[in-house]
Structures are given as structure tokens and as C-alpha cells.
Amino acid sequence: MIRTVAGAVLLVAVLACAPLPLSDFWIFVLVQMMDYALYAVAFNLLLGYGGMLAFGFATFFGLGAYTLGILQVRLGFDVVPAVLAAPLVASLFAAVIGYFCVRLSGIYFGMLTFAFQMLAYAVFIKSYDLAGGDDGLHGLVVPGIVGTPRGIYYVSLAIVALCLWVLARIGSSPFGLALRAQRSNVNKSLAIGINVKLEKWLAFVIASFFAGVSGALSGLATQSVFPDWLDWRASAVPIVMAILGGTQRFIGPVIGACVYVVLQTVITGMTEYWSMIMGVLIIGIVVLMPNGIVGFFRLRHE
Amino acid sequence: MSDYALRVRGLYKHFAGVQAADDVNLAVKPGEFRAIIGPNGAGKSTLFNMISGFLKPDRGQVFFADEDITGQPPYRLFRIGISRTFQITNIFGDLSVLENVQSAVLSKNRRSLAIFAQSRGAYIDECRALLHLVGLPDLERRSAAELSHGDQKRLELAVALANKPRLLLLDEPTAGMAPQERIASIRLVHQIARQLGITVIFTEHDMQVVFAVADIISVLHQGKVLVEGKPERIRDDPDVQKIYLGEQGGIAAAAARAEKKTATVA
Numbered sequence: 001m002i003r004t005v006a007g008a009v010l011l012v013a014v015l016a017c018a019p020l021p022l023s024d025f026w027i028f029v030l031v032q033m034m035d036y037a038l039y040a041v042a043f044n045l046l047l048g049y050g051g052m053l054a055f056g057f058a059t060f061f062g063l064g065a066y067t068l069g070i071l072q073v074r075l076g077f078d079v080v081p082a083v084l085a086a087p088l089v090a091s092l093f094a095a096v097i098g099y100f101c102v103r104l105s106g107i108y109f110g111m112l113t114f115a116f117q118m119l120a121y122a123v124f125i126k127s128y129d130l131a132g133g134d135d136g137l138h139g140l141v142v143p144g145i146v147g148t149p150r151g152i153y154y155v156s157l158a159i160v161a162l163c164l165w166v167l168a169r170i171g172s173s174p175f176g177l178a179l180r181a182q183r184s185n186v187n188k189s190l191a192i193g194i195n196v197k198l199e200k201w202l203a204f205v206i207a208s209f210f211a212g213v214s215g216a217l218s219g220l221a222t223q224s225v226f227p228d229w230l231d232w233r234a235s236a237v238p239i240v241m242a243i244l245g246g247t248q249r250f251i252g253p254v255i256g257a258c259v260y261v262v263l264q265t266v267i268t269g270m271t272e273y274w275s276m277i278m279g280v281l282i283i284g285i286v287v288l289m290p291n292g293i294v295g296f297f298r299l300r301h302e
Numbered sequence: 303m304s305d306y307a308l309r310v311r312g313l314y315k316h317f318a319g320v321q322a323a324d325d326v327n328l329a330v331k332p333g334e335f336r337a338i339i340g341p342n343g344a345g346k347s348t349l350f351n352m353i354s355g356f357l358k359p360d361r362g363q364v365f366f367a368d369e370d371i372t373g374q375p376p377y378r379l380f381r382i383g384i385s386r387t388f389q390i391t392n393i394f395g396d397l398s399v400l401e402n403v404q405s406a407v408l409s410k411n412r413r414s415l416a417i418f419a420q421s422r423g424a425y426i427d428e429c430r431a432l433l434h435l436v437g438l439p440d441l442e443r444r445s446a447a448e449l450s451h452g453d454q455k456r457l458e459l460a461v462a463l464a465n466k467p468r469l470l471l472l473d474e475p476t477a478g479m480a481p482q483e484r485i486a487s488i489r490l491v492h493q494i495a496r497q498l499g500i501t502v503i504f505t506e507h508d509m510q511v512v513f514a515v516a517d518i519i520s521v522l523h524q525g526k527v528l529v530e531g532k533p534e535r536i537r538d539d540p541d542v543q544k545i546y547l548g549e550q551g552g553i554a555a556a557a558a559r560a561e562k563k564t565a566t567v568a
Contacts, residue, residue, distance in 0.1 A: 170417045177397075177421040178414035181405040184396040187388070191354070192461060193380030193409040202415060 040253030051183030056113030064215030090212025246292020
């Protein structure tokens with residue numbers, strides 16, 4: 001316990017000082033790591049705790065980003081209410097979409113979430129007036145000191161830290177236990193009085209809420225919203241990060257997100273074939289570490 | 303107030319070409335230890351699944367005391383005091399022993415959707431008491447998948463008792479056990495059920511187990527209750543003997559073995 005607290009304090013101290021020696025580019029990379037870490041942890045509430053592989057989870061990341069973008073760029077709202085609205089809109093849609101999706105399981109659940117992602121993609125890419133079509137939305141105005149790279153960094157750090165703390169608490173709550181129980185054994189869960197569909201639905205809504213936060217933060221960091229974030233290729237991002245890091249520990253997807261962002265940044269700088277090299281690396285890691293990076297080191301440790 | 307803990311009236315269930323339940327009637331008194339026996343395919347599991355809400359009957363009704371519970375989902379039945387176990391040992395293999403019991407106790411207390419509380423240490427005394435009751439006091443931190451088969455059965459029982467059930471349904475409670483463990487295992491259940499005043503209905507293939515503890519035996523055959531009565535009556539029934547001819551030297555032999563064992567234990 002004391003070690004955990006000491007570790008957390010040290011980590012916060014390092015993260016608080018990190019931007020001082022870094023260039024704007026590397027600060028942006030750190031921000032992306034944090035945003036993606038939140039995205040991956042939210043996703044893992046479904047995959048790791050709930051056993052639900054949501055292929056279309058990018059829907060809620062995209063909805064968060066577009067909510068911020070549309071409210072700020074198109075409708076002229078301030079950034080703060082626009083950011084606050086993002087997770088609410090994402091989870092509101094998740095409440096409706098989830099109602100249908102949790103009735104299915106396994107691959108069917110995954111494909112239905114994916115269908116909703118394609119639907120959202122089609123809506124945004126076709127609506128130029130509202131969402132900028134295939135250009136997306138650009139020129140988000142973040143006023144004052146918060147609008148600088150360092151400002152965005154500290155805002156993201158504070159929000160991501162708070163969200164991860166909340167997600168960790170949810171993971172170890174009675175709800176988190178029931179979610180893991182139904183993943184382990186559905187019939188047994190029903191037999192002990194757990195309303196499995198309701199558990200899965202709530203997990204879906206909560207995870208989407210935090211994906212919405214993460215999408216909005218990504219919009220802040222790039223001062224843009226890209227339709228690519230809802231493209232079918234975007235579905236793979238949270239899956240890869242969670243599996244890379246390991247789904248059976250809370251910290252796994254955080255590690256996975258950091259590794260993913262570093263690899264992407266470094267390899268993109270080296271070659272235009274970065275996605276090919278990335279693919280090979282990921283295959284290598286998954287084959288060598290079937291329980292993810294965290295699972296691999298835990299096993300070696302034990 | 304009904305005189306019965308459970309009443310089943312005119313249950314029918316049809317599967318592709320098979321009448322798995324064909325006008326099944328049962329009436330089980332509070333505190334009774336009722337065995338449901340019958341050859342493979344007699345409809346025992348179907349009946350069990352209909353009582354416990356995992357299958358909807360085509361026709362007929364199930365009453366729990368005075369309440370019509372026909373077609374209610376399993377999780378609701380658990381909340382009103384009906385618990386069941388499964389033929390194949392059914393635990394949460396990915397959870398620790400303590401978490402297995404905690405899941406059930408939290409669920410009984412309607413806490414399974416609580417996102418702001420912490421599960422660690424929740425209802426810990428109640429959970430430990432349950433583990434103690436079934437004889438698993440020192441294993442709470444172990445992963446449930448690592449337990450021996452016998453201990454997994456005990457854990458399953460602890461979980462089933464977590465809602466303080468008035469009715470406990472056990473589907474082949476001794477399946478997969480070594481013959482010498484079986485009697486001891488069912489006696490543990492029997493003793494706990496007596497102690498807590500729980501009505502028990504169980505299906506069982508092993509006749510020694512049945513005759514060791516059952517108050518009343520219902521014999522199911524081709525989806526119907528063929529006969530019903532005290533163990534002695536069932537043992538001597540010519541129809542039952544006909545169905546069981548050849549199985550472990552016939553039902554009478556099994557009954558005799560069970561009585562002998564009971565005598566030695568006593």
C-alpha cells in the first residue's frame with residue numbers, strides 16, 4: 001500500500017516536471033499517450049473486465065471529439081462547456097446503442113458495435129455543414145495559457161489522472177466484481193442473481209463516457225477533429241493497445257497505449273511504411289507475450 | 303400460507319421430437335430432502351431448468367410457497383430465496399475463492415451495480431462464515447480454478463447458500479466425485495440444510511447417495527413422474543425396478559448398500 005502511494009507520488013512528480021525540458025513535439029506525444037491511455041483503459045473495462053470485444057468502440061471516442069468540435073468550431077460555445085458535453089453525449093448514445101448490443105455476445109456483439117461505428121462515420125463524413133465532411137473540423141479555439149502545448153499537457157494530465165483513478169475504483173467496486181464474474185461464467189452469474197444484461201449495459205455506458213473524454217482531449221490537443229478517428233481502421237487502435245499491454249491488469253492498457261504511441265511516433269519518423277513495421281512488431285509482441293507486456297513481466301517476476 | 307415449499311403443476315416442455323416434460327406434477331413440503339431420479343433422458347435436467355428459470359415451460363405453473371414463479375429469470379429467483387447448483391461444477395474460475403462467495407453475497411444485497419463502493423472487504427464476515435460452514439476456511443485467497451474438485455463442490459455450495467435460500471436445487475451434486483466421497487459430500491449438504499431449515503431438491507444418478515439422504519423420491523420416466531414415495535416404497539416398486547434393471551445390480555441392491563453404509567456411519 002505504502003509502495004503504491006509512493007510510486008504514484010513519484011509518477012505524478014515526474015509527469016509534472018516532464019514538459020520542462022521537452023520540445024513542443026514531445027509534449028504533444030506525451031499528451032497523446034495520456035489520452036490513449038485513458039481510451040485503452042476505458043475500452044478494457046469492456047474487454048478485460050467484461051469479456052466484451054467492442055470492435056466499434058471508436059464510435060464513442062469520435063462522438064466525444066465531434067461533440068467538442070461541433071459545439072466549439074461550429075456553434076461557438078466556449079471550450080469548457082464543450083469539453084464537458086463530450087462525455088455526456090458519448091454516453092447518451094452508448095445508452096441507446098448499448099441497449100441493443102448487450103443483447104448479443106461474442107462476435108455478434110462486436111459486429112453490431114462496429115455497425116454503429118460505420119453509421120456514425122457515414123453521418124459525419126457526409127455532413128459538411130455540421131461536421132466538415134472528409135476534412136473534419138479545424139481551428140478549435142483554446143484561449144489563454146491553456147491553449148499552449150504546456151497548458152494542454154497539464155489540463156490533460158489532471159483530467160486523465162482523475163479519470164484513471166475513477167476507472168480504477170470502478171474496476172474494484174462490487175460492480176467491477178460482478179462484471180468479472182459474468183465474464184468468467186454467465187450462467188453461474190444468472191444463478192446468483194446478477195442481471196447480466198444490465199451489468200454489461202452499464203459497463204458499456206461507463207466505458208463510452210471515458211472514451212468521450214479521451215476523444216475530446218485528443219480534439220483539444222490537435223485543435224482538430226478528424227473523420228479518420230471513426231474510420232474502420234480506428235477500431236483496431238484500442239484493441240491493439242489493450243492486448244499489447246495486457247487485459248488482465250488495470251495498468252496493462254496504460255502500458256500498451258504508451259508503447260503504441262512511442263512506436264508509432266518513432267517509426268513514422270523513420271519510414272513511410274510505418275504501419276507495416278508496426279504490424280510486424282505487434283505480431284511479434286503478441287506471439288512472445290500472449291498475456292501482454294504486463295502479464296509477461298508479472299509471470300517472469302513470479 | 304401454502305403447505306408446500308415448491309409446487310409444480312402440469313409442466314410441459316417439448317424439444318424437437320422429444321416430450322421432455324409431459325404433465326409433470328410435484329409438491330415438496332418445507333424442510334424436505336427430495337430426490338428426483340430417473341434414467342438418462344427422463345427429463346430431470348429439463349424439469350430442473352424449468353423450476354430454476356433457465357428454461358420456460360410450454361405450459362404449466364411453478365409455485366414457490368404461494369408465489370407463481372413460472373418463467374421468471376434466474377437472477378430474480380435467487381433474490382427471493384431459490385438457489386441452484388449445476389451438474390458440471392460451476393464456479394467462477396477466474397475469481398478467488400473469497401470473490402466467488404462475495405459476488406453472490408453482494409448480489410443478494412443488491413449491490414452488483416454499485417460503482418462507487420469498493421468490493422474488497424465487503425461483507426467479509428458473512429463470506430467467511432459461509433466458507434467456514436462448508437469447510438473451506440483457509441483458502442479464501444486462492445484462485446477458485448486451482449481448488450481440488452471436491453473443494454470446488456464445497457465452494458459451489460457456499461455460493462449457493464449466500465442468498466440464505468429457502469429452496470436449494472442441486473443438479474447431480476456428486477457427479478464427477480470418487481464413489482467414497484459422494485456419501486460424505488451429500489451428508490454435508492444434508493446436515494447444513496437441516497441446520498438452516500432449507501428445502502432441498504436434488505437429482506442424482508448414484509442410488510446409494512439417493513437412499514442415504516432422501517426423504518421422498520420422485521422417479522421420472524419419459525417426461526412423467528412414474529412413482530413417488532418414501533425410499534422403501536421406491537425400492538420395492540416393480541416399475542422402478544424394471545427401469546433400473548441392470549444398473550449397478552438393480553435399485554434394490556443399491557438401496558441395500560446405502561442402508562448398510564448408513565448403519566456403519568451411525
